[in-house]
Amino acid sequence: MHHGIQYGGVVSKLRVMSDFAVEALNIVRTFKDGEVRALDDVTLHVPRSEVFGLLGPNGSGKTTMIRILSTIMAPTSGTATVNGFDVVKHPDEVRRSIGLAGQYATVDENLTGYENLRMIGSLNHLEKKFVISRARELLEQFGLADAANRTCKTYSGGMRRRLDLAAALVANPPLLFLDEPTTGLDPQSRQDLWAIIETLVEGGTSVLLTTQYLEEADRLCKQLVVLDHGKIIAEGTSQQLKTSLGNTVLSLSFTSTADATRGAALLEGISSKPANVDGTVVELTVEQGPSSAADALRRIDIAEITLAGLTLREPSLDDVFLSLTGHKAEEALLFSTDDAPKGGRTRKARS
Amino acid sequence: MSLASAPTALPIRAKKGSLRWAISDVLTIARRDILALVRIPSSLVFALLQPVMFVLLFRYVFGGAIPIPGVQYVNYLIPGILVQTTIFGAVGTAIGLAEDLQRGLIERFRALPMARMAVLGGRTVSDLARNVIVLMIITVVGIGVGFRPHGSIVAYVQACLLALLFAYCLSWGFAFVGLAAPNSETAQAMTFPLIFPITFASSIFVPITKMPSWLQGFATYQPVSETTKAVRGLMSGTPHGDATWISLAWALGAILVLAPLAISKYRKAA
Numbered sequence: 001m002h003h004g005i006q007y008g009g010v011v012s013k014l015r016v017m018s019d020f021a022v023e024a025l026n027i028v029r030t031f032k033d034g035e036v037r038a039l040d041d042v043t044l045h046v047p048r049s050e051v052f053g054l055l056g057p058n059g060s061g062k063t064t065m066i067r068i069l070s071t072i073m074a075p076t077s078g079t080a081t082v083n084g085f086d087v088v089k090h091p092d093e094v095r096r097s098i099g100l101a102g103q104y105a106t107v108d109e110n111l112t113g114y115e116n117l118r119m120i121g122s123l124n125h126l127e128k129k130f131v132i133s134r135a136r137e138l139l140e141q142f143g144l145a146d147a148a149n150r151t152c153k154t155y156s157g158g159m160r161r162r163l164d165l166a167a168a169l170v171a172n173p174p175l176l177f178l179d180e181p182t183t184g185l186d187p188q189s190r191q192d193l194w195a196i197i198e199t200l201v202e203g204g205t206s207v208l209l210t211t212q213y214l215e216e217a218d219r220l221c222k223q224l225v226v227l228d229h230g231k232i233i234a235e236g237t238s239q240q241l242k243t244s245l246g247n248t249v250l251s252l253s254f255t256s257t258a259d260a261t262r263g264a265a266l267l268e269g270i271s272s273k274p275a276n277v278d279g280t281v282v283e284l285t286v287e288q289g290p291s292s293a294a295d296a297l298r299r300i301d302i303a304e305i306t307l308a309g310l311t312l313r314e315p316s317l318d319d320v321f322l323s324l325t326g327h328k329a330e331e332a333l334l335f336s337t338d339d340a341p342k343g344g345r346t347r348k349a350r351s
Numbered sequence: 352m353s354l355a356s357a358p359t360a361l362p363i364r365a366k367k368g369s370l371r372w373a374i375s376d377v378l379t380i381a382r383r384d385i386l387a388l389v390r391i392p393s394s395l396v397f398a399l400l401q402p403v404m405f406v407l408l409f410r411y412v413f414g415g416a417i418p419i420p421g422v423q424y425v426n427y428l429i430p431g432i433l434v435q436t437t438i439f440g441a442v443g444t445a446i447g448l449a450e451d452l453q454r455g456l457i458e459r460f461r462a463l464p465m466a467r468m469a470v471l472g473g474r475t476v477s478d479l480a481r482n483v484i485v486l487m488i489i490t491v492v493g494i495g496v497g498f499r500p501h502g503s504i505v506a507y508v509q510a511c512l513l514a515l516l517f518a519y520c521l522s523w524g525f526a527f528v529g530l531a532a533p534n535s536e537t538a539q540a541m542t543f544p545l546i547f548p549i550t551f552a553s554s555i556f557v558p559i560t561k562m563p564s565w566l567q568g569f570a571t572y573q574p575v576s577e578t579t580k581a582v583r584g585l586m587s588g589t590p591h592g593d594a595t596w597i598s599l600a601w602a603l604g605a606i607l608v609l610a611p612l613a614i615s616k617y618r619k620a621a
Contacts, residue, residue, distance in 0.1 A: 123376060
């Protein structure tokens with residue numbers, strides 16, 4: 001069955017009916033002749049008109065997925081349709097129906113903000129008159145009107161990101177790929193960008209967002225998958241992911257790391273999962289908060305260890321990530337390589 | 352249309368896949384590269400610095416030691432320098448593309464519905480434009496140091512066009528290098544072993560007859576010498592055999608081989 005909808009003036013007889021903005025089936029992508037498996041059998045169904053999150057540390061395969069879906073790179077195996085178009089067979093139709101903005105704000109430094117948007121509009125083959133008014137409108141909406149005629153060299157990190165997102169929106173695509181859109185931004189710029197994304201989704205745009213910030217996924221994403229080493233290790237709503245972990249996190253802080261280690265050993269059996277020791281803090285996920293806390297206090301008291309503090313809290317996505325992967329999202333950064341191997345090419349982060 | 356408006360069909364300029372789109376994409380990219388050239392005048396200054404140094408070096412330092420029978424050395428030198436300058440200028444294609452790749456701009460372009468060859472086409476066209484400016488300035492500098500072309504103005508323009516065309520065709524090879532290099536510094540370094548043998552083991556600075564016999568065969572028939580012979584002949588108004596046609600053939604042959612190579616590299620690079 002075919003849609004009669006037009007994107008970019010192309011009657012879409014190449015389109016297949018799909019309830020999803022993105023349907024990726026069993027995507028595998030290897031590098032270095034199969035030595036590195038950046039994506040290992042990943043299947044995604046991104047619904048329309050909401051933010052879908054791809055969560056994972058650097059090197060987990062998020063960027064590779066975005067590159068495949070935006071036709072920059074072909075999958076080694078598997079198939080994907082974006083807005084109903086196959087990414088390998090009909091890349092031009094895919095390109096006409098997506099916007100891409102990334103962690104490296106790829107604006108041209110030597111052009112002004114206005115010129116950057118004009119260039120992208122022109123490369124999308126949009127009518128000049130339309131591009132001019134669209135560029136002005138976007139600069140206004142993104143708070144860049146005053147800086148419109150300054151070269152982007154003079155822009156701050158947050159301004160570059162906003163311009164990058166504006167560029168992705170020039171052709172008004174129904175689907176946006178946002179690859180770590182707030183990485184390296186200050187809290188205020190991050191909030192601003194989140195607000196923009198929420199407005200877009202309210203207007204019907206679908207968004208596939210990658211992030212390594214659990215807070216960001218929690219705030220924006222209705223559904224998400226967690227990637228680690230190219231594999232999906234969990235999926236669902238952020239609420240489902242948190243509930244699957246257990247109801248409550250019991251956090252005990254000790255006065256020394258030695259005490260924390262001893263304490264963790266004493267607490268064995270209270271949680272079905274092993275305790276997480278981080279410095280002087282020991283954390284357990286438990287079913288029954290209050291009774292587990294009482295049990296823990298009893299054991300610590302008998303051993304005559306002094307406790308610095310005790311809290312019970314709802315699990316965060318950080319806890320989910322830790323329990324799924326055995327390492328913290330931020331820690332994983334230290335051990336992983338670049339998200340997508342590019343033959344030693346180094347890229348400057350612009351922020 | 353507001354930020355949050357539902358996606359709808361947008362006004363599109365021309366039909367999909369048409370030549371008009373490809374040309375428009377090339378011009379859009381060329382415009383962007385030329386704007387960068389205008390906004391960073393230092394890049395043009397650097398593009399001029401090297402050829403001016405070569406002019407001064409060979410005119411006043413080495414020139415006296417290079418006797419050319421029946422010709423003043425400055426009249427022998429400047430046409431050669433013009434050829435060398437355009438070739439060195441074409442190296443800019445490698446550096447520019449490597450920079451774009453490094454900054455992630457190429458990746459953004461690859462996700463746009465634009466003509467596949469437009470990024471390379473636009474870059475080579477803007478580098479050609481820069482070469483035109485450099486050629487005019489070096490001509491003025493040459494005349495300043497005593498260069499007197501004895502051919503007609505038309506022949507002079509023809510000679511310049513030939514040099515520009517030859518360099519333009521080579522720039523597609525440098526585009527390949529730029530896309531293959533990990534960064535712009537390496538891209539530049541990678542071009543040296545390519546351009547040094549063809550520009551120095553040629554008739555640009557010295558007559559080939561003064562070279563060792565093992566080198567003379569290469570130096571005589573390689574494309575830069577043929578182009579130099581044609582450019583020099585046209586500028587001085589002296590006969591130069593089939594050199595013009597031979598260098599045209601080299602140029603066209605080069606672009607027919609190098610452009611597909613570079614475009615295929617572009618499709619894979621990211």
